[in-house]
Amino acid sequence: xxxxxxxxxxxxxxxxxxxxxxxxxxxxxxxxxxxxxxxxxxxxxxxxxxxxxxxxxxxxxxxxxxxxxxxxxxxxxxxxxxxxxxxxxxxxxxxxxxxxxxxxxxxxxxxxxxxxxxxxxxxxxxxxxxxxxxxxxxxxxxxxxxxxxxxxxxxxxxxxxxxxxxxxxxxxxxxxxxxxxxxxxxxxxxxxxxxxxxxxxxxxxxxxxxxxxxxxxxxxxxxxxxxxxxxxxxxxxxxxxxxxxxxxxxxxxxxxxxxxxxxxxxxxxxxxxxxxxxxxxxxxxxxxxxxxxxxxxxxxxxxxxxxxxxxxxxxxxxxxxxxxxxxxxxxxxxxxxxx
Amino acid sequence: xxxxxxxxxxxxxxxxxxxxxxxxxxxxxxxxxxxxxxxxxxxxxxxxxxxxxxxxxxxxxxxxxxxxxxxxxxxxxxxxxxxxxxxxxxxxxxxxxxxxxxxxxxxxxxxxxxxxxxxxxxxxxxxxxxxxxxxxxxxxxxxxxxxxxxxxxxxxxxxxxxxxxxxxxxxxxxxxxxxxxxxxxxxxxxxxxxxxxxxxxxxxxxxxxxxxxxxxxxxxxxxxxxxxxxxxxxxxxxxxxxxxxxxxxxxxxxxxxxxxxxxxxxxxxxxxxxxxxxxxxxxxxxxxxxxxxxxxxxxxxxxxxxxxxxxxxxxxxxxxxxxxxxxxxxxxxxxxxxxxxxxxxxxxxxxxxxxxxxxxxxxxx
Ligand SMILES: Cc1ncc(C[n+]2csc(CCOP(=O)(O)OP(=O)(O)O)c2C)c(N)n1
Ligand SMILES: [Mg+2]
Numbered sequence: 083x084x085x086x087x088x089x090x091x092x093x094x095x096x097x098x099x100x101x102x103x104x105x106x107x108x109x110x111x112x113x114x115x116x117x118x119x120x121x122x123x124x125x126x127x128x129x130x131x132x133x134x135x136x137x138x139x140x141x142x143x144x145x146x147x148x149x150x151x152x153x154x155x156x157x158x159x160x161x162x163x164x165x166x167x168x169x170x171x172x173x174x175x176x177x178x179x180x181x182x183x184x185x186x187x188x189x190x191x192x193x194x195x196x197x198x199x200x201x202x203x204x205x206x207x208x209x210x211x212x213x214x215x216x217x218x219x220x221x222x223x224x225x226x227x228x229x230x231x232x233x234x235x236x237x238x239x240x241x242x243x244x245x246x247x248x249x250x251x252x253x254x255x256x257x258x259x260x261x262x263x264x265x266x267x268x269x270x271x272x273x274x275x276x277x278x279x280x281x282x283x284x285x286x287x288x289x290x291x292x293x294x295x296x297x298x299x300x301x302x303x304x305x306x307x308x309x310x311x312x313x314x315x316x317x318x319x320x321x322x323x324x325x326x327x328x329x330x331x332x333x334x335x336x337x338x339x340x341x342x343x344x345x346x347x348x349x350x351x352x353x354x355x356x357x358x359x360x361x362x363x364x365x366x367x368x369x370x371x372x373x374x375x376x377x378x379x380x381x382x383x384x385x386x387x388x389x390x391x392x393x394x395x396x397x398x399x400x401x402x403x404x405x406x407x408x409x410x411x412x413x414x415x416x417x418x419x420x421x
Numbered sequence: 422x423x424x425x426x427x428x429x430x431x432x433x434x435x436x437x438x439x440x441x442x443x444x445x446x447x448x449x450x451x452x453x454x455x456x457x458x459x460x461x462x463x464x465x466x467x468x469x470x471x472x473x474x475x476x477x478x479x480x481x482x483x484x485x486x487x488x489x490x491x492x493x494x495x496x497x498x499x500x501x502x503x504x505x506x507x508x509x510x511x512x513x514x515x516x517x518x519x520x521x522x523x524x525x526x527x528x529x530x531x532x533x534x535x536x537x538x539x540x541x542x543x544x545x546x547x548x549x550x551x552x553x554x555x556x557x558x559x560x561x562x563x564x565x566x567x568x569x570x571x572x573x574x575x576x577x578x579x580x581x582x583x584x585x586x587x588x589x590x591x592x593x594x595x596x597x598x599x600x601x602x603x604x605x606x607x608x609x610x611x612x613x614x615x616x617x618x619x620x621x622x623x624x625x626x627x628x629x630x631x632x633x634x635x636x637x638x639x640x641x642x643x644x645x646x647x648x649x650x651x652x653x654x655x656x657x658x659x660x661x662x663x664x665x666x667x668x669x670x671x672x673x674x675x676x677x678x679x680x681x682x683x684x685x686x687x688x689x690x691x692x693x694x695x696x697x698x699x700x701x702x703x704x705x706x707x708x709x710x711x712x713x714x715x716x717x718x719x720x721x722x723x724x725x726x727x728x729x730x731x732x733x734x735x736x737x738x739x740x741x742x743x744x745x746x747x748x749x750x751x752x753x754x755x756x757x758x759x760x761x762x763x764x765x766x767x768x769x770x771x772x773x774x775x776x777x778x779x780x781x782x783x784x785x786x
Contacts, residue, residue: 116698117625138626140595141562169561172597209491209520210545211560348771377775379760384491384542389757389779396782 083268090260092234093123093199095268096241097161101131104159107245109136111146111163111199120165121201121260143173147198151180154194159245166257167202168211174219181250182225194250197241202230203294203344205258205391207384214381215345217293220252221322221354228322229275230254232296234264236319239272247275254321256294276320278328284314287401288332290341290355292318295392299342302397311401321351329355330362337368338404342392347375369405433647436638440682442652443661446710448718456661461725463508467656468716468726469734470504474524475713476738477533480745481523481540485691489749491542496524498654498686501712502618504528505659506586509667515576515585517556517569521618522588529555533741534748543753554583562593566602566615573611573670584612584670586663592623594640595631603678607646612670614663615678618653620685625698641678653681654712657719684710757783 083095100107109127111119115138118125127136139146143164150160164170170177177198184194204213220228227249231237237255244251273279281296282303291299296317303313314332318325333339339359341352356371374392382390441455450458459467478496485493496503503525510516510529518525526536531548538547539558546557556572559565569585576583593599594617606613617637621628634640641648647666651658659681666677684707688695695704720726761768761776768776 112623113625115625117694118697120624138630140631141592141623141626142595142597144597145595171561172564207491207542209539209542209560377760377779378772379764379775382760383539383544383755385753385755386757386760389760389783 085265086263087234087266087268088260089231089234089237089255089262090121090123092238092266092268093241093255094125094127096238096245097124097127098130099269100161100242100245101127101135104245106157107135107159107161108153109161109163110139112141112165113138114163119163121257123199123255123260124163143170144176147173147176147181150196150198151176151184151194154196154250155184155192159195159197161197161199161245164198164200166212167200167214167216170198170200170216173198177220177226177252178223182223185249186225193248195246195248197244197247197251197253199253199255201255201257201260203256203258204381204387205294205344207387209384210381213387215343215376217254217321217343218345218349218351220254221351225250226322227251227276227320228254229320230256230293231319232256232259232281232291232293232317234262235266235268235270236272238266238268239270240275240319242269242271243275254293258294259297262297273319276323276325278316278318278320278325280314280328280332281317282313282315284312284336286312286336287338287340287404288314288316288329288336289397290316290318290329290339292321292343294344295342298392298394299397302394305394305398306401309398313401318355324354324358326358326362330359333359333363334366337366339363339367339371340374340397340400340404341371342374342397344376344391346378347373348378350375369403372400372403374400433642433645435642436636436648436650436680438635438650440650440652440680441658442655443657444655444715444719446654446715448715448722450719456658456665459657459660459664461720461723463660464657464716464720465725465730466508467501467504467660468713468720469737470508470528471500471656471713471716472734473738473741474500474504474527476735476742477527477745478524480742481537482687482691484537484745484749485540490537490540492690492692493540494521494690495685495687496521498684498707498712499618499620500524501656501659501716502616502653502681502683503588505656506588506616506663509660509663510586511583511667513554513581513583514667515554515556515569515572515583517565517585517587518558519562519565519588519590519593520558520560521590522558525588526553526555526558527741529553531555533745537745541749541753543755544759563589563596563599563602566599567605570602570606570609570611570613573606573613574609577612582671584614584667586667587613587615589615589617590623591617591619591621591628591637592626592631593617594637603640603644603646603676606676607644610673610675612667613676614666614670615676616663617678617680618683619680620683622685622689622699624689624693625695627699636680638678638680646675647677648680649677650680650682653683654710654715656712656716683712757785
């Protein structure tokens with residue numbers, strides 16, 4: 083498959099190839115069968131692989147994740163879908179108390195190779211409970227791998243890797259980017275899913291983003307370039323574990339960092355990023371690490387969501403606040419970058 | 422407390438596998454009906470509510486198609502449940518509606534424009550829940566059912582003679598919260614009635630993939646609660662069954678689970694594509710079981726309705742639709758500051774800073 087592919091199509095292809103490659107993979111959830119999922123990510127899978135491999139379950143998220151735990155205990159690789167971010171919350175208990183802990187509780191004797199796919203984030207004009215960014219809840223829970231692709235190629239590659247992972251993976255799909263297109267050849271393997279990647283090189287500021295905000299970050303970098311600021315964009319990809327090496331190497335080089343996400347800033351994922359960068363790059367930093375985040379309010383109704391979501395302008399505004407007047411020397415290049 | 426055989430009480434009777442009704446699809450009274458037929462005045466009120474509700478629903482669907490609502494989940498085909506349920510309530514009772522139940526809210530007397538606030542995307546809920554005794558419409562399935570149980574328990578504790586009616590879909594009965602609510606209500610003998618609109622589909626999933634029980638009403642039995650299975654396209658039956666259950670609940674008889682068998686004639690919402698999962702012939706069959714036509718036929722045959730009265734209902738319906746259109750011609754009035762106004766009782770300093778920054782950013786500060 084070569085040509086223009088959307089993120090949704092790339093994810094669909096990844097599931098198809100995973101089902102074909104490994105008979106122990108099963109896909110289920112709400113409306114993932116004949117409908118193909120409300121975002122069509124499972125389109126055609128039931129027709130191709132049959133009801134045994136891709137099917138609609140009763141409408142109950144705790145039950146969906148809980149039964150997946152049992153299937154994984156037995157040796158299957160279930161891939162379950164939570165229809166929308168906020169509708170994963172009934173499964174919170176199962177994820178936090180069981181999915182995340184089984185390996186540790188049993189000293190590694192039981193592992194749970196399973197994937198929980200969750201479309202997340204806002205920007206699609208949807209009514210309440212359809213636009214949450216729940217990543218901080220999952221990332222705060224040790225034992226889960228939490229990853230989020232930003233491009234179709236990464237969507238394909240990371241989902242394939244997630245299905246093959248011996249650890250449970252919360253796979254966050256930026257729903258406003260399902261229709262993002264890319265010229266791609268599938269199947270494809272991109273960087274390992276636990277690594278961050280540099281999406282655009284630059285010298286003056288490191289802009290760290292993930293999932294839905296990567297595209298916005300790239301737009302902001304392009305706009306900043308016109309104003310003479312060279313921005314390096316790091317796509318974090320893996321929210322947990324965190325790729326300290328890639329992020330810190332970039333920040334040590336540029337000396338300034340801004341992290342952006344849709345979720346509310348308070349106790350949000352960006353706080354962890356800022357803290358780690360401060361700890362690891364303190365002597366290289368020319369300014370505090372800044373965050374550009376959603377407001378500390380419940381996700382707004384559609385008519386107000388533009389005021390909530392980080393925009394190019396807000397990112398540019400953060401760049402302006404990076405204490406440029408105080409720059410005295412370029413930071414020396416470290417002999418070795420790494421954690 | 423040791424449990425004697427006596428304390429188990431009598432098991433509630435099993436619900437009927439065939440839905441019970443008062444009026445058959447052709448508009449004739451059924452033989453040996455399980456409930457007393459409501460008075461003609463009540464039947465006329467049901468028809469009026471359904472005529473207005475259907476027109477409102479058509480208007481809302483049109484607005485959604487024009488992109489003037491963010492989304493609209495239609496009630497078409499389910500008017501008997503929504504109007505029958507709402508009109509069975511006394512003013513002092515509470516209604517716990519879902520996203521699907523706009524017509525129910527209109528029948529309850531909530532301003533239609535305020536009903537659509539959620540779906541237009543202006544705010545998460547537009548009406549005053551206390552004034553109308555209607556909880557905000559609930560989207561996370563079954564999650565408001567425990568709220569109804571708690572509220573009803575509290576009302577009884579306060580000596581108030583009020584009950585709560587919870588609306589939910591067939592799909593929602595699979596959620597854990599539904600089962601916890603059923604159990605709490607039964608154990609506490611809370612004055613609650615659960616009205617399950619079994620419209621046969623949860624988006625693309627048919628009810629036979631949702632439950633292996635003979636009917637959804639059978640779920641009541643295991644909780645020690647009464648379960649009844651009624652024809653949800655028979656407004657008289659819905660009204661009678663809900664009224665009777667509410668009365669029993671208020672009298673300390675405990676909760677009832679009512680399954681009303683009906684059908685979602687339209688797509689799940691305007692952005693759904695039912696061609697992917699259901700046969701249009703099925704929908705066509707259900708069009709023939711139209712709840713409005715059935716009640717109209719009965720009332721006309723029995724001389725309780727003439728053209729003038731029917732015209733009157735239709736005129737009211739047009740006025741309702743026109744008012745919605747008219748009031749939607751202007752811009753919405755949601756202000757950006759509203760984002761901060763109601764997060765807490767008063768705005769904390771950290772939020773106040775964000776408020777000021779936003780107002781400065783958009784040139785209003
Ligand atoms: C907890 C939760 N999970 C998933 C959804 C997404 N969702 C919205 S409506 C719906 C189907 C509900 O079916 P049913 O309960 O039968 O009600 P109907 O829409 O048919 O009125 C689903 C899965 C949700 N709103 N809440
Ligand atoms: Mg349904």
